[in-house]
Amino acid sequence: MAVKRDPDNVEVMSTDVVTMDKIVSLSRRRGFVFPSSEIYGGLGSTYDYGHYGVLTKNNIRSRWFDSMVQERDDIVALDSAVILNPLVWQASGHVEGFTDPLVDCRTCKLRFRADRLEDSHCGRKPSKKPGETPDCDLTEPRQFNLMFETSVGALAAEGSKAYLRPETAQGIFINFKNVLQLARRRPPFGIAQVGESFRNEITPGNFLFRLREFEQMEMEFFVPPDDAEQWHTYWIEARLAWYHGLGLRETNLRVREHGPDERSHYSLATSDIEYLYPIGWSELEGVANRGDYDLRQHTEASGTKLEYVDPDGSRYTPFVIEPAVSIDRILLALLVDAYDEEVVEERERTVLRFHPVVAPVKAAILPLISKEQAGMVEPARKLYEELRRHHLVEYDDAGNIGRRYRRQDEIGTPWAFTIDDVTLEDGTVTVRDRDSLAQERLPLEGVRAWLDDALERPWSR
Numbered sequence: 001m002a003v004k005r006d007p008d009n010v011e012v013m014s015t016d017v018v019t020m021d022k023i024v025s026l027s028r029r030r031g032f033v034f035p036s037s038e039i040y041g042g043l044g045s046t047y048d049y050g051h052y053g054v055l056t057k058n059n060i061r062s063r064w065f066d067s068m069v070q071e072r073d074d075i076v077a078l079d080s081a082v083i084l085n086p087l088v089w090q091a092s093g094h095v096e097g098f099t100d101p102l103v104d105c106r107t108c109k110l111r112f113r114a115d116r117l118e119d120s121h122c123g124r125k126p127s128k129k130p131g132e133t134p135d136c137d138l139t140e141p142r143q144f145n146l147m148f149e150t151s152v153g154a155l156a157a158e159g160s161k162a163y164l165r166p167e168t169a170q171g172i173f174i175n176f177k178n179v180l181q182l183a184r185r186r187p188p189f190g191i192a193q194v195g196e197s198f199r200n201e202i203t204p205g206n207f208l209f210r211l212r213e214f215e216q217m218e219m220e221f222f223v224p225p226d227d228a229e230q231w232h233t234y235w236i237e238a239r240l241a242w243y244h245g246l247g248l249r250e251t252n253l254r255v256r257e258h259g260p261d262e263r264s265h266y267s268l269a270t271s272d273i274e275y276l277y278p279i280g281w282s283e284l285e286g287v288a289n290r291g292d293y294d295l296r297q298h299t300e301a302s303g304t305k306l307e308y309v310d311p312d313g314s315r316y317t318p319f320v321i322e323p324a325v326s327i328d329r330i331l332l333a334l335l336v337d338a339y340d341e342e343v344v345e346e347r348e349r350t351v352l353r354f355h356p357v358v359a360p361v362k363a364a365i366l367p368l369i370s371k372e373q374a375g376m377v378e379p380a381r382k383l384y385e386e387l388r389r390h391h392l393v394e395y396d397d398a399g400n401i402g403r404r405y406r407r408q409d410e411i412g413t414p415w416a417f418t419i420d421d422v423t424l425e426d427g428t429v430t431v432r433d434r435d436s437l438a439q440e441r442l443p444l445e446g447v448r449a450w451l452d453d454a455l456e457r458p459w460s461r
C-alpha cells in the first residue's frame, strides 16, 4: 500500500507492503490495540484499546459527531440505553430475523456462516474451503440469532430475558416522538448516536473487522417518503466525501449497491461504502433506506403513534435513511491506509501516514540531549506545557533521537519539534515533517501558531 515517492534519500519499497499481520503487530507493539483478556488466554474477537487506540478512536468519533451535529442544523444527538425492553426487539424483527445461516462440520467441529464459505477455511486443511475435502461433513444450514441474551433483575426467570443491543438504531426509533416534540424539528431531520453494539458473530475475526463488541456510529435521517431516494443518494455521497476528508485514498474506497437477496429485513435499498482491506473489498459503512418499516412496527407494537403531523394537519410516517458504521472498522481502514515502510539512509522505517486530524498525537517535543546540564530539557518542557493546553502533544527525552523519531513515525505523529544547542544560542527549534522528512527552523515563540496553522492546512499524501 506504500505510495511511490522519489526524494533523493528515499528508496521506495514494494507498493503493496501492508498485510493484516503487520497491522496487528504494529497495533500491539505501539499500544493501539491489545487482545482482550490476554492473561487468561484471550476471548475470541474482543480487543482492548490502549492509549493511542483510544486517542485515535476519540478523533474519529469527534470528527463524525462534528460533521453530523455541530456543522449542521438538522441533526440532534441521542444516547439511549444498551439494554432495552425486549419488546423493542420483537417489534423490530430482530428476535425473528436477525440471524445468519450456520453450518457445523461434524468432522472438524468448526462452525461456519453458510453464506460465507468462500471466505472460510476448512479446520483440517486450511488451504481449502469448508466442504471442499472428502472428509468435510457439513450439516444443513440453520438460522442462528446473533443477539446476546442477558437477564434483568436478580432472578433469571423467563420473563427477565433481555438482549444486548445489536444496533443502536432501535434506541433512536423508540425516542422519535420525544425528539420530535422537544427538539422542535420537522422532516427532513436526523438523530445521531454513538455507542457499543453487540453481536454473537458466527465467524468473527480479521482483527478489528468483525468483533463481537464494537462501537457504532449511526444516524437515522427522517424524511418525507417521496424524498427518500434523493436523500439516500445524498447520504451515500456525503459519507464518501467524509472518508476522503479523513485522508483515506479514493482508490481504496468504492460504493456497492446490495442485490435484492442481500438486503436486511428492513431495507428498501442499501449501498455499502467498501474499503480495500487486506482481506479484499469489504463493507466499511452501510447506507440504507429503511423506509417506514421501523416506525410502523413500533407504532403497531407499542400503540404510540410514531408519525409526523404537519401544522396543516396532514400526517405521515417518515422514511428513514441510515448511514451506519463502527469506529473499529474505520480505525482498521485508517491503519491499513496509513501504513508504509521505506528505507531512509539505509535504515528501514515504518510510518503511519495518518491525516493529522486522526493522528493520536499531533506533535512531539524532543530535547536532543536529556541531561539537565545540557540546558535543553527546560525549554522543551516549557514548550510542551504550552502546546498541551491546546493540542494532544507528547514530550519524550528517553533514548537516542533517531529512536525517538522512529517511535513517533510508528504512531503517526505528523511533526516533531527538536530543541538542540542552536536553540540555546538563537532561540529557534527544528520542526521535522513525518512524511517528507524535511526539517526547518522556527523561532520558539512561533511554534504554537505554526502548529495551529499546520493543523488547519489541507492535507494530502
Ligand code: ATP
Pocket (backbone or CB within 6 Å): 199, 201, 208, 209, 210, 211, 212, 214, 216, 283, 284, 285, 286, 324, 325, 326, 328, 329
Ligand atoms: P456485515 O455484512 O459485514 O456483517 P452488516 O451488514 O451486518 O455487516 P450492518 O448491520 O449494516 O452490518 O452494521 C452497520 C455497520 O456496523 C457496518 O457497516 C460496520 O461498520 C459495523 N459493524 C457491523 N458488524 C460489525 C462487527 N461484527 N464488528 C465491527 N463492526 C461491525
